[in-house]
Amino acid sequence: MPTPTAAVTEAQAQRHLAATRDAVLAHCAQLSPEAWHRSDGEGRWTPAQILEHLVLVEQRILGLLGAMLEQAPEADWRERTAAQEPKLAATAVAVSKVEAPPPMHPQGNRAPAELQAAFAALRERTMALAVRRGELEQRVRTHLALGDLNGWQWLRVLGYHTERHLAQMQAAGGGAAAARG
Numbered sequence: 184m185p186t187p188t189a190a191v192t193e194a195q196a197q198r199h200l201a202a203t204r205d206a207v208l209a210h211c212a213q214l215s216p217e218a219w220h221r222s223d224g225e226g227r228w229t230p231a232q233i234l235e236h237l238v239l240v241e242q243r244i245l246g247l248l249g250a251m252l253e254q255a256p257e258a259d260w261r262e263r264t265a266a267q268e269p270k271l272a273a274t275a276v277a278v279s280k281v282e283a284p285p286p287m288h289p290q291g292n293r294a295p296a297e298l299q300a301a302f303a304a305l306r307e308r309t310m311a312l313a314v315r316r317g318e319l320e321q322r323v324r325t326h327l328a329l330g331d332l333n334g335w336q337w338l339r340v341l342g343y344h345t346e347r348h349l350a351q352m353q354a355a356g357g358g359a360a361a362a363r364g
Contacts, residue, residue: 191339193313193314193316196313196316196335196338196339196342197310197313199339199342200306200309200310200313200338200341200342200345201306201310202342203342203345203346203349204302204303204306204345206345206346206349207234207237207302207345207348207349207352208299208302208303210230210349210352210353211230211234211295211299211352214230214295218230219231219295221355222355223351223354223355227351227355228289228351228355229355230352230355231289231291231293231295231298232289232291233289233348233351233352233355234295234298234299234302234352235289235290235291235293235298236283236287236288236289236348237302237344237345237348238293238298238301238302238305239286239287239288239289240283240287240341240344241302241305241306241309241341242305243286243287244309244337244338244340244341245305245308245309245312247324247337248312248319248334248337248338251319251322251324251334251337252315252318252319252322252334254322256318256321256322257321257322257323260320260321260322260323260333261320263323263331263333264323264331264332264333264336267329267330267331267332267336268336270329271329271336271339271340271343272343273343274328274329274340274343274344274347306341309338309341312338313338316335318334319333319334319335319337319338320333320334320335321333321334322334324337326340
């Protein structure tokens, strides 16, 4: 994982996004049909629901990044987003429950294989955007929990968000040994 205070290069961001994608898909490959639908508690999501949430968030942020790139650069982007940089990596750790906005809630109507394919394809698109760092940095949108983030920060948050939910997937579906049955 890139260090939160050091400047993160495009290659480092791509590696982190690839590593979190690979970790999620490797975990999914080990899940039994029963484990896909097992929760670790009342009101908690199953691995299938968590993966659907990851797909929904990745789709939403890719759309946001695309819209940001169509708009003019913002001159004050650095001042508005510099303070957020050290906070990004902390989003990977679930210290408290964060309620996802309703459009990001899973509906439970997609098969695990479909979700895995969608997640892999979306992550490839996200990784491809990393080469546009200079353009992404100059555009800012507000994140519900983190405040103003530039597009480069939004892109990197996806990797940390995936880490957070991978840990939840592992708890919900059991560890690798439990997942295999």
